[in-house]
Amino acid sequence: xxxxxxxxxxxxxxxxxxxxxxxxxxxxxxxxxxxxxxxxxxxxxxxxxxxxxxxxxxxxxxxxxxxxxxxxxxxxxxxxxxxxxxxxxxxxxxxxxxxxxxxxxxxxxxxxxxxxxxxxxxxxxxxxxxxxxxxxxxxxxxxxxxxxxxxxxxxxxxxxxxxxxxxxxxxxxxxxxxxxxxxxxxxxxxxxxxxxxxxxxxxxxxxxxxxxxxxxxxxxxxxxxxxxxxxxxxxxxxxxxxxxxxxxxxxxxxxxxxxxxxxxxxxxxxxxxxxxxxxxxxxxxxxxxxxxxxxxxxxxxxxxxxxxx
Amino acid sequence: xxxxxxxxxxxxxxxxxxxxxxxxxxxxxxxxxxxxxxxxxxxxxxxxxxxxxxxxxxxxxxxxxxxxxxxxxxxxx
Numbered sequence: 001x002x003x004x005x006x007x008x009x010x011x012x013x014x015x016x017x018x019x020x021x022x023x024x025x026x027x028x029x030x031x032x033x034x035x036x037x038x039x040x041x042x043x044x045x046x047x048x049x050x051x052x053x054x055x056x057x058x059x060x061x062x063x064x065x066x067x068x069x070x071x072x073x074x075x076x077x078x079x080x081x082x083x084x085x086x087x088x089x090x091x092x093x094x095x096x097x098x099x100x101x102x103x104x105x106x107x108x109x110x111x112x113x114x115x116x117x118x119x120x121x122x123x124x125x126x127x128x129x130x131x132x133x134x135x136x137x138x139x140x141x142x143x144x145x146x147x148x149x150x151x152x153x154x155x156x157x158x159x160x161x162x163x164x165x166x167x168x169x170x171x172x173x174x175x176x177x178x179x180x181x182x183x184x185x186x187x188x189x190x191x192x193x194x195x196x197x198x199x200x201x202x203x204x205x206x207x208x209x210x211x212x213x214x215x216x217x218x219x220x221x222x223x224x225x226x227x228x229x230x231x232x233x234x235x236x237x238x239x240x241x242x243x244x245x246x247x248x249x250x251x252x253x254x255x256x257x258x259x260x261x262x263x264x265x266x267x268x269x270x271x272x273x274x275x276x277x278x279x280x281x282x283x284x285x286x287x288x289x290x291x292x293x294x295x296x297x298x299x300x301x302x303x304x305x306x307x308x309x
Numbered sequence: 310x311x312x313x314x315x316x317x318x319x320x321x322x323x324x325x326x327x328x329x330x331x332x333x334x335x336x337x338x339x340x341x342x343x344x345x346x347x348x349x350x351x352x353x354x355x356x357x358x359x360x361x362x363x364x365x366x367x368x369x370x371x372x373x374x375x376x377x378x379x380x381x382x383x384x385x386x
Contacts, residue, residue, distance in 0.1 A: 059386075061377035065370030098366040100373070109363045119362050137359045144355060 023178060028156040031182035034172040037203050038212045041224040044236040044253040047264040047276040049290040051075055054305030068097035068110075074303065086299050115139040128153050167191025180204055186216075219244030232257050236266075271296035284309050 032039070052074015060066040072095070075088035097110040106122040121133040130153070135146035147164040162170035168191065174184030182203050189196040199216030213223045224238040234255045241248045253266030265275035274292040281287050288305040371377060 061370065061381050062373060062375050064373045065366075065377065067382070096363070098363050098370065100366050100370045102373075107366045107369065109366050111363050115359070117359050117362060119358065135358065137355055139359075 025178075028176040028179060030153060030156060031158060031174045031176045031184070032203065033151070033158055034160060034174045034184050034186060034201065037174075037184070037201050037214070038222075038224055040210050040226040040234070041212070041236045041238055044226070044234065044255040044264055045224070045238050045251055045266050047266075047274070049274050049276055049292045049301065050303040050305070051290075051292075051301040052303050054288065054303060056305070056307045056309075058307075058309035060309065064101050066099045066101075068095075068099065068309075070095045070097070084297070086297060162188070174201070180206055270294070 050072075052072065054070070054072050054074075056068060056070045058066055058068040071092070073090075073092040075090050078087045078089055080087045093113050095110050095112045097108070099109075100107040104124045106120075108120040110118040112118075116136065116138040119133075119135045119137070121131070123131045125131055130151040132149040132151065133146070134149075135144070137144045137146075145165055147162060147168070149163075150161045152159045157173065157175040160172045162168070162172075164170075168188065170186060170188035172184060172186040174182055176182045184201045184203075186199045186201070187197070195218075197217045199214060199218070201212065201214040203210070203212045205211070208228050210226045211224070213221075215221050219242045220240060221243065222238070222240040224236065226234055226236040228234045235253070236255070237250070237252045239248075239250045249269055251266050251268045253264065256263045261277060261279040263275065263277050265273070267273045272292065272294045275290070277289040279287045279289075286307040288303075288307065290301075290303040290305075292301040294300070367382070371379075371382065
């Protein structure tokens, strides 16, 4: 995306930010996709902590095609009636995956031993229009989902149309207003629980920080702020409030990207502290350690894993 | 409860008179047919995707350049 920045980008990197710099409004950069609006905050604050053992082996057959085998053993949570108790059932499964990466076509498929297929397709129909499809198909009736997205990328805007099974239609639009600020909105209509919603989002980013805010008619208000302290360290904070169900969560997290390892951790206002360490033991061999302590529910999860290839 | 017997009569009256509303029922049955066909085709598409997606990726991958060998596909190394 760096080559899409306007030529004035180099002037901004100079220490002083002048307020009266001339902004070329006809040559704004293309904004971040709407669903990735808060991607920097998600990297620190929503790291994928897991419980149990995880082993991933990925074998490349050529530049474009690779196979993967993963084994996961550990307790999985089952939703329970009362919010105080958590029911965990120990499970173990093996997942076979095949990936095909092409500049124009990307296919990812993962098949589990219980027959669940997780499929993702991304195809460039033209150089501006992208089709993405995502499906989780299972043998149990009424447990399969599929979603199709058509993304159109304009010069300084992006528009997306979403179609999902059980009559779900959504559309999002995001536009760059200045080189640093982009505003967007979304509309969706769901057939099965008959509801529709509208939401707005804004994102302001500079070299050192990113701030985003989202409001939706489903009741969520979310704001987050990420500050990049240096190349190796970034800190993030997030505040989410649901005005319909009166839930509020605030969290603070960090992300250290070091030479041999990457540590991400966060602490929550729900009394949850979690961390994830990914350490590169040698070329192609990564060791993972994950911990999540939920002091309110007294639920402590620890996991370790190895990723090869 | 005077309304009740009249409702019952209406319910029984519709039986023999069903032939006069055949045009509306055929258009509604066309809609039902379309719905049934789309349901049937979606079910078949779901089964086809579940069985065929991973083999499709493997076939496309084995045809891409440089062509990998079948041995590389099956061996664990």
